[in-house]
Amino acid sequence: MLSEPDPVVRPLDHLALQGEAEAPALVLRDHTLSYEALNRRVGQLAAWLQGMSLAPGARVATWLPKTELACLMPLAAVxxxxxHVPVNPLLKRAQVAHILTDSGASLLVSAPARLASLLPGDAAAARLVDEAAVWIDVALLEPLPPSRAAPDSLAAILYTSGSTGAPKGVMLSQTNLWLGAVSVAHYLRLAADDRVLALLPLAFDYGQNQLLSAWYAGARVVPADFLLARDVVRLVERHGVTTLAAVPPLWRQLLDVPWTDAAAGALRRLTNSGGALTETLVRALRSTFAQAELYPMYGLTEAFRSTFLDPALVDAHPTAIGRAIPFAEVLVVNDAGEIAAPDEEGELVHCGPLVAQGYWQDAARTAERFRPAPAFAAQTGIAVWSGDRVRRDAAGLLHFVGRRDAMIKTMGHRVSPQEVEDAALATGLASEAVALGVADPVAGQVIHLFARGPDNGGNEAAALRHALMQDLPGHMVPRAIHWREALPIGPNGKLDRAALYRELTQPGAEPPR
Structure with a gap:
């Protein structure tokens, strides 16, 4: 039985003090920083920021791959x-311009080519600085000492990609980020001898936490910008990586390449978030990485992380999202506003200190999602009403059903897209699947399914339709199946549902096969 994690909140930059002074903290392409060097570099970068004469609480944006500066800025800004406002390097000019303007960033650090892509007015009042020039100045500075930031002070604004509308800036405090690091390090049992391969974007809460939780545990992080699946295998083997985090589309790519015994054997734990695992994917991961513990997780940027499934339960409950992580209280609230009964569907409501401070300068959308916790909650205050539909089984494990605003309403029936997707994957004919509802004057909505999978001589869509007609009731069988060699991936590595929806609803969409 694990002991309770330490609930004491410290300023985020104190993570640079967690490990042994000479122990490796950050393994970059051409050099490695020990914890002592990490703390010094954070202090020097903070001194450089202080020298820029920015107002207290000013927003500092980085639009970078996983360079040293990108990894250190979350601590240095504090x-x-x-x-800190991290901008995903995969975003394009218009999206970056929105984030810079919306956040009111006073400074943007990036590479010359990226800075040159911005048009006049894109960066609003932000000063544009070349990353290389920063280090020339930083090397000459005396480091600032560790901060005394208040637990409720704003530490970062992370912009969610969202499926509709412009990205929203989620405000995260010192408490949110510190306790998020403590919680994950605790339930993953991270230790000082762990080596974490950070593949996910640092602008993604799940990606940034790879740094923060590893440093809390005194472990080392190997940041890498994902190129090809076989490169990941080489990195795992070269660095003796013990911990690998990914989202479902990335796991599928990684399973498509051969793994050496040395690479597969080094891994102690695999973690998944950003999308539900299917039973087929769980079985494949357990087969390829038999000795590694698999941690399925559920989270949302507004509350960082809500649940994880104990690896000991994965084989028996491969599609469950588990129980609340340390410091979180997770409730299932039915449509009557009461605690849902076992196996009754309801909305996931997250209470506790991991709940973010709301959306940056957006009181209306904040009021929709961040509302008082139910009267029956053990933890009072503001909760995140996720909009996600879940159920809790008799054993107390949570299962994801779907997003309320993504439910397809067809011919008087409510259909979960995930249920259709799971059925498509279960046939073995599809490797990936996305179900969407499109407006229809008769049915209300009709179901469209995008899928990819093994070649079947051009009959893939017909074969999948036939299989689904055997497995699903008529109202759940897709009206159209669109077969693709590849499905689009969004900036956070998830399947890009919004892009597929636009394809269906905008003129010139490709007809189904």
Whole structure:
């Protein structure tokens, strides 16, 4: 039985002090920083920020791959009394311009080519700085000492990609990020001898936590910008990586390449979030990485992480999302506003200190999602009403059903897209699947399914339709199946449902096969 994690909150930049002074903390392409060097570099970068004469609480944006500066800025900004706004390097000019303008960033650090892509007015009032020039100045500075930031002070604004509308900036405090690191390090049982391969974007809460939880545990992080699946195998083998985090589309790519015994054997744990695992994918991961513990997880940026499934339960409950993580209280609230009965569907409501501070300068959308916790909650205050539909089984394990706003309403029936997708994957004919509802004057909505999988001589869509007609009731069988060699991936590595929906609803969409 694990002991309770330490609930004491410290300023985020104190993570640079967690490990042994000479122990490796950050393994970059051409050099490695020990914890002592990490702390010094954070302090020097904070001193450089202080020298930029920014107002306290000013927003500092980075639009970078996983460079040293990108990895250190979450801590350095806090030490300098500023707020970090990480921008995903996969985003394009218009999306970056929105984030810079919406956040009111005073500074943007990036590479010359990226800075040159911005048009006049894109960066609003932000000063544009070349990353290389920063390090020339930083090397000459005395480091700032560790900060005394208040637990409720704003530390970062992370912009969610969202499926509709412009990205929203989620405000995260010192408490949110510190306790998120403590919680994950605790339930993953991270230790000082662990080596974490950070593949996911640092602008993604799940990606950034790879750094923060590893440093809390005194472990080392190997940041890498994902190129090809076989490169991941080489990195795992070269660095003796013990911990690998991914989202379902990335896991499928990684399972498509051969793994050496040395690479597969080094891994102690696999973690998944950003999308539900299917039973087929769980079985494949357990087969390829038999000695590694698999941690399915559920989270949302507004509350960081809500649940994880104990690896000991994965084989028996491969599609469950588990129980609440440390510091979180997770409720299932039915449509009557009461605690849902076992196996009754309801909305997932997350209470506790991991709940974010709301959306940056957006009181209306904040009021929709961040509302008082139910009267029956053990933890009072503001909760995140996720909009996600879940159920809790008799054993107390949570199962994801679907998003309320994604439910397809067809011919008087409510259909979960995930249920259709799971059925398609269960046939063995599809490797990936996305179900969408499109407006129809008769049915209300009709179901369209995008899928990819093994070649079947051009009959893939017909074969899949036939299989689904055997397995699903008539109202759940897709009206159209669109077969693709590849499905689009969004900036956070998830399947891009919004892009597929636009394909269906905008003129010129490709007809189904």
């Amino acid at each position: 030490r300098a009394g500023l707020v």
